[in-house]
Amino acid sequence: xxxxxxxxxxxxxxxxxxxxxxxxxxxxxxxxxxxxxxxxxxxxxxxxxxxxxxxxxxxxxxxxxxxxxxxxxxxxxxxxxxxxxxxxxxxxxxxxxxxxxxxxxxxxxxxxxxxxxxxxxxxxxxxxxxxxxxxxxxxxxxxxxxxxxxxxxxxxxxxxxxxxxxxxxxxxxxxxxxxxxxxxxxxxxxxxxxxxxxxxxxxxxxxxxxxxxxxxxxxxxxxxxxxxxxxxxxxxxxxxxxxxxxxxxxxxxxxxxxxxxxxxxxxxxxxxxxxxxxxxxxxxxxxx
Numbered sequence: 581x582x583x584x585x586x587x588x589x590x591x592x593x594x595x596x597x598x599x600x601x602x603x604x605x606x607x608x609x610x611x612x613x614x615x616x617x618x619x620x621x622x623x624x625x626x627x628x629x630x631x632x633x634x635x636x637x638x639x640x641x642x643x644x645x646x647x648x649x650x651x652x653x654x655x656x657x658x659x660x661x662x663x664x665x666x667x668x669x670x671x672x673x674x675x676x677x678x679x680x681x682x683x684x685x686x687x688x689x690x691x692x693x694x695x696x697x698x699x700x701x702x703x704x705x706x707x708x709x710x711x712x713x714x715x716x717x718x719x720x721x722x723x724x725x726x727x728x729x730x731x732x733x734x735x736x737x738x739x740x741x742x743x744x745x746x747x748x749x750x751x752x753x754x755x756x757x758x759x760x761x762x763x764x765x766x767x768x769x770x771x772x773x774x775x776x777x778x779x780x781x782x783x784x785x786x787x788x789x790x791x792x793x794x795x796x797x798x799x800x801x802x803x804x805x806x807x808x809x810x811x812x813x814x815x816x817x818x819x820x821x822x823x824x825x826x827x828x829x830x831x832x833x834x835x836x837x838x839x840x841x842x843x844x845x846x847x848x849x850x851x852x853x854x855x856x857x858x859x860x861x862x863x864x865x866x867x868x
């Protein structure tokens with residue numbers, strides 16, 4: 581008969597389940613100590629940062645401006661820009677009013693926007709974005725410049741590297757409320773911009789076209805280099821096609837007839853060119 585042995589050792593105490601109250605007390609003490617340590621470290625970090633801030637303020641007061649550096653300027657010289665920074669060299673960095681200096685540069689007609697940065701090494705860095713001249717605007721004896729946004733700027737001599745600007749007469753100019761610079765009339769400016777873009781993109785016309793004159797009644801015209809002939813292009817666009825007709829007319833007719841052979845050449849008509857000779861009163865249709 582099979583049997584089994586039951587070993588009942590009542591003298592061995594059972595394994596405790598869970599932790600005793602003493603263990604909970606120890607954990608609470610450890611947790612409290614840990615938070616005290618974290619709080620202490622945090623206070624030390626904050627105190628250190630505050631001390632660094634105070635030191636930085638004191639240090640900044642001992643920094644003197646040793647150089648003013650300009651960037652982004654192509655039309656305006658560094659010497660010209662330096663006039664606005666006159667007296668900065670040797671001045672305490674903290675005494676420089678960055679926003680006021682920025683505003684003084686932005687007020688210059690040829691500067692579109694400006695930024696002034698004070699560096700801890702004693703350098704004041706002035707970054708400028710200049711306006712882009714597009715053409716010379718002539719009204720009587722007065723010569724001004726119009727930029728690619730339509731603003732009218734005072735005339736100035738440009739560096740030799742700058743491209744030659746076309747002369748424009750008859751441009752309508754107006755005052756804009758809240759803007760210190762005058763602007764070209766929107767319609768006139770749109771016509772001028774489209775025409776100059778077409779001239780710039782042309783193969784030969786960009787070497788020949790010199791003066792553009794706005795005329796009432798869709799009679800805007802230009803004059804080519806060395807020729808008194810008025811080439812009428814109007815105000816209604818399609819200037820690329822009109823300049824192609826001009827190039828063909830110049831190569832096939834003017835080259836044979838001479839630079840002063842025609843008083844007017846009308847390029848406004850589709851696939852047709854009407855020309856008036858200097859010696860004849862009537863129109864002559866020429867199909868290039």
